[in-house]
Amino acid sequence: MSKLSIVSGIFLIIISLSALFAPWIAPYSYDLQNPDELLQSPDLNHIMGTDRLGRDLFSRILYGARMSISVGIFTALSALIIGTIYGAISGYIGGRIDNFMMRIIDVVYSLPDLLLIILITVIIGRGWVSIFLALSLVSWVTVARLIRGEVLRLKEMHFIESVKALGANHERILFIHILPNTLGLLIVTLTFRCAAAILAESTLSFIGLGLAPPFASWGTLANDGWGAIKFYPHLTIFPGSAILITMLAFNFLGDGLRDALDPHKRI
Amino acid sequence: MLLFIFKRFLWGIPVLLTVATLTFGIMHIVPGGPFDREKKLPPEIKANVEAKYHLNEPVHKQYILYLYGIIKGDLGPSYKYLGRDVRDIIKDTFPVSIQLGVLALFISIILGIGTGIISGIKSDTWWDKVTILFATTGISLPNFILGIILILLFSHFYKILPPALWEGWRYMILPSITLGFAPASYIARLTRSSVIDVMNKDYIRTARAKGLRGRNIILKHVLKNSIMPVITILGPITAALVTGSFIVEYIFSIPGMGRFFVTAVTNRDYPLIMGVTLIYTVIIVLANVIVDILYTFLDPRVKLE
Numbered sequence: 001m002s003k004l005s006i007v008s009g010i011f012l013i014i015i016s017l018s019a020l021f022a023p024w025i026a027p028y029s030y031d032l033q034n035p036d037e038l039l040q041s042p043d044l045n046h047i048m049g050t051d052r053l054g055r056d057l058f059s060r061i062l063y064g065a066r067m068s069i070s071v072g073i074f075t076a077l078s079a080l081i082i083g084t085i086y087g088a089i090s091g092y093i094g095g096r097i098d099n100f101m102m103r104i105i106d107v108v109y110s111l112p113d114l115l116l117i118i119l120i121t122v123i124i125g126r127g128w129v130s131i132f133l134a135l136s137l138v139s140w141v142t143v144a145r146l147i148r149g150e151v152l153r154l155k156e157m158h159f160i161e162s163v164k165a166l167g168a169n170h171e172r173i174l175f176i177h178i179l180p181n182t183l184g185l186l187i188v189t190l191t192f193r194c195a196a197a198i199l200a201e202s203t204l205s206f207i208g209l210g211l212a213p214p215f216a217s218w219g220t221l222a223n224d225g226w227g228a229i230k231f232y233p234h235l236t237i238f239p240g241s242a243i244l245i246t247m248l249a250f251n252f253l254g255d256g257l258r259d260a261l262d263p264h265k266r267i
Numbered sequence: 268m269l270l271f272i273f274k275r276f277l278w279g280i281p282v283l284l285t286v287a288t289l290t291f292g293i294m295h296i297v298p299g300g301p302f303d304r305e306k307k308l309p310p311e312i313k314a315n316v317e318a319k320y321h322l323n324e325p326v327h328k329q330y331i332l333y334l335y336g337i338i339k340g341d342l343g344p345s346y347k348y349l350g351r352d353v354r355d356i357i358k359d360t361f362p363v364s365i366q367l368g369v370l371a372l373f374i375s376i377i378l379g380i381g382t383g384i385i386s387g388i389k390s391d392t393w394w395d396k397v398t399i400l401f402a403t404t405g406i407s408l409p410n411f412i413l414g415i416i417l418i419l420l421f422s423h424f425y426k427i428l429p430p431a432l433w434e435g436w437r438y439m440i441l442p443s444i445t446l447g448f449a450p451a452s453y454i455a456r457l458t459r460s461s462v463i464d465v466m467n468k469d470y471i472r473t474a475r476a477k478g479l480r481g482r483n484i485i486l487k488h489v490l491k492n493s494i495m496p497v498i499t500i501l502g503p504i505t506a507a508l509v510t511g512s513f514i515v516e517y518i519f520s521i522p523g524m525g526r527f528f529v530t531a532v533t534n535r536d537y538p539l540i541m542g543v544t545l546i547y548t549v550i551i552v553l554a555n556v557i558v559d560i561l562y563t564f565l566d567p568r569v570k571l572e
Contacts, residue, residue, distance in 0.1 A: 107285050110555065114510040115547060118532055122540065123293055199409050206411045207517045207529050222415070226518075229415070230423055236415055244412050251407035 005256020008249035015246060016073075019065035026059035031214050039232055049234045051224060057235065060216060061242055067217035068246070071131060071201045076193035078136040080186060083143025084179070090144070091151030092174055102148070105141050113138045117200060118209060126212050131204065135197050143189055150182045184261030191257055195250035202243050218243045275559050279552035286548045290541035291333050295326065342542035347534045353542035356527060361546070363433055364523035367442055367515065368508050374447035375454055375504065380497060382451075383458025387493070388485065390463055398455060405452025410511050414445040414518040431520040442519045446511045450504045454497055461493040468492075498561055505554035509547050 018025050034054035042049045048057040090101040108116070120134035154160065155178065163177050204210035205219025206226075213220070218239045225235025308316070317323045321332050336343065342353035386398040421441060422430035429438050465471065466489060474484045513525030520526070524543055531539035 107282055110282050110506075110551060111286070111548065112506040112510040112551070114513075115544065119289070119293060119540075119544065122532060122535070122537075123296055195407065203409055203411060203514055207514055209529065209532055222411070226415075229419070233419060233423070237419075240412050240415050243409060247407040247409060248404065251403065255403075 001256040001260045002252075005252050008252040008256070011249045012246070012253060015065055015249075016069055018062060019069050022059075022062040022066055026056075026062045028056035028059040030060050030063035030216070031055065032059075039228075039235075041232075042234055048238045049232075051235055052228075057221075057238055060221060061218065061239055064216050064218045064221050064239065065242070067128065067211060067215060068198050068202060068219070068243070071128065071135065071217070072194040072198035075132055075135040075139060075197035076190050078132075079139040079143050079193050079197075080190055082136065082140035084147050084182075084186065086140065087144035087147030088151050088174060088179060091148035092155060092170070092178070094152075094155075098148075105144060108138070108141045109145075113196075114200060114203065117204065121204075121209060126210070128211060128215070131201055131210060135200055139193055139196060143193065146185060146189055147182060150185055151178055154178045154181055188254060188258045188261060191250060191254035195247055195254065198243070198250070199247060218246075271563065272556075272560055275556050279556060282552055283545075283548055286545060287334060287337060288330075290544055291330055294537045294541060337545065342545070343538040345536055345539050347531070347536040347539065353538050356539060357524060357542060357546060360522060360524040360527050363521060364512055364516070364525055366439070367433075367446060367521065367523060368512055370439060370443035371447035371450070371508055371511075372504070374443055375450035378447070379451040379454025380458050380494070383455040383497075384462055384485075384490065384493070386455070387459040387462025387466070388489075390459070395459075398459070402452040402455045402459075405448050406456070408449065410445055410449055411514050411518055413448055414441070414515060417441045417445055418518070433519075433521045433523070438519075442515050442521060445518070446508060446515045449511070450507055453500065453504065457500060458493060458497055461496045462489060465489050465493045495562075495566055498558060498565065501561075502551070502555040502558045506551050509550060 022030075032055060034050070036054065037046070037050050038054045039052055040046055040050045046056050046058065048061065050056055051060070086101065090098045116138050117131075117134040120137060121130050124130040124133060151174075160173060160177060163173055168177070201210060201217060202219030202222070205217050206223045208223060211217050211220055216224070221239035222236050222243065225232060225237075225239070229236050314323070321329055324332070340354060342357070345351050345353050345356060348356065382398045382402075386392075386395040389395055418430045418441065421428045428441050430441070432438055433442075471484060471488055474488055512523065513528050515521070516523045516525040517529050524546070527539065528543045530536075531543065
């Protein structure tokens with residue numbers, strides 16, 4: 001793996017840990033308002049400054065990491081589980097059922113993710129759970145396609161034929177012999193799905209359709225500062241940089257993992 | 268050929284029907300009717316209003332009326348902008364969004380294919396490395412972050428370009444770059460790998476061996492063959508431009524359809540949400556059909572079925 005992807009991996013671990021332990025690391029509480037210190041630029045007390053209610057931006061970004069990263073990881077995991085089951089069944093059974101299952105995917109796939117997510121959140125309301133549900137409902141499709149392709153490929157390999165000749169049943173072939181071979185692809189997909197989910201969540205929150213206050217993800221924070229970007233740019237720059245760096249790290253890590261685990265799939 | 272085009276268009280119908288049904292379903296699932304006010308309307312007036320919009324009919328009949336309305340181009344009244352039809356709002360805002368979308372598509376194709384080809388031909392030079400760096404960043408860079416960066420840099424720091432609105436060519440530069448950068452990166456990456464792929468093919472070696480000039484080889488053989496994979500992703504790219512447009516229009520306060528879509532969602536203005544969603548779906552379905560047709564035209568190996 002390249003140095004860049006290892007550094008990215010370490011960075012992501014640090015970010016996740018500090019999100020997990022935010023209450024112990026953050027110098028202030030995320031909702032502590034201080035009327036004497038409104039809209040301060042970064043200084044020694046508040047290394048990223050304060051917002052219009054006098055809340056410490058660094059603490060809010062640490063707490064925001066909890067929202068952003070948890071949405072990313074949980075969505076990616078659920079998309080992976082649903083997508084793997086669906087894709088494996090579709091690819092393994094094949095024939096008409098496969099055809100039908102793929103047509104469903106085609107319909108979902110032909111619409112842009114963000115549009116579908118917005119429509120789903122219109123039905124089920126705003127909040128962490130609805131964003132998680134909406135993102136999972138949309139992103140399993142990509143995983144299902146990838147896994148189906150991989151299962152289709154593996155199913156024709158000689159070692160599967162020999163296992164069949166040895167008298168293994170379908171469950172054994174699928175769970176012991178085919179799925180473990182997709183592990184590399186799964187790990188790479190997980191990384192990219194995480195990045196995609198964090199991107200979608202922060203975008204939604206930035207245009208004001210994401211999490212509702214007082215909870216704030218990085219997207220919400222960036223949006224909060226957006227109205228006053230001319231006078232208080234730090235309110236947008238810090239959360240924006242947090243999103244940018246995390247996205248870059250996920251993508252570098254994903255590229256590195258793909259080269260390491262799945263050398264044929266290089267684009 | 269005509270039959271193929273016709274058939275391809277027919278394929279779009281199930282997608283459109285699914286979306287129309289979905290949108291109809293959403294309007295009926297969500298609580299709260301369009302004419303619920305804090306002050307209750309007298310029952311006679313309410314009955315009259317409901318009769319006007321056919322809300323007193325059974326659901327399946329409403330569904331048929333709704334589909335019929337779509338075919339006629341009638342998308343219903345807006346709940347928020349009283350007295351305005353969804354159709355009127357779309358008519359006013361659609362041209363702006365199309366301008367933005369086409370500009371961004373133009374930028375992404377020219378920038379993407381141009382840089383992709385050069386860096387594919389000169390792979391492993393500094394130019395190639397810079398392109399890869401830009402393209403990788405472009406793919407992982409959320410477009411609202413790019414918008415923020417561009418506004419900070421060119422509107423607040425250097426003050427050369429306006430940060431908002433849509434009133435002339437100077438207003439169009441930042442938004443179209445913001446929208447087009449990510450697709451340009453995708454196209455550049457794809458073109459690059461496709462050029463490298465083609466350059467290693469036997470027929471290029473043959474062309475070289477025949478003594479053809481380098482420029483001729485590139486223009487006649489490499490370009491033609493490496494452009495094919497790029498065409499296939501124009502469908503997904505249109506989809507990306509559509510979703511990107513409502514973020515970019517929000518950031519730059521552009522009076523386009525996307526910004527109205529975002530405010531419609533915040534206001535729960537269901538007919539407007541549904542109308543715009545339908546338009547988006549039509550655009551994407553059309554783009555996919557056009558890409559398919561282009562593909563069969565350019566590559567005779569693709570069979571018409």
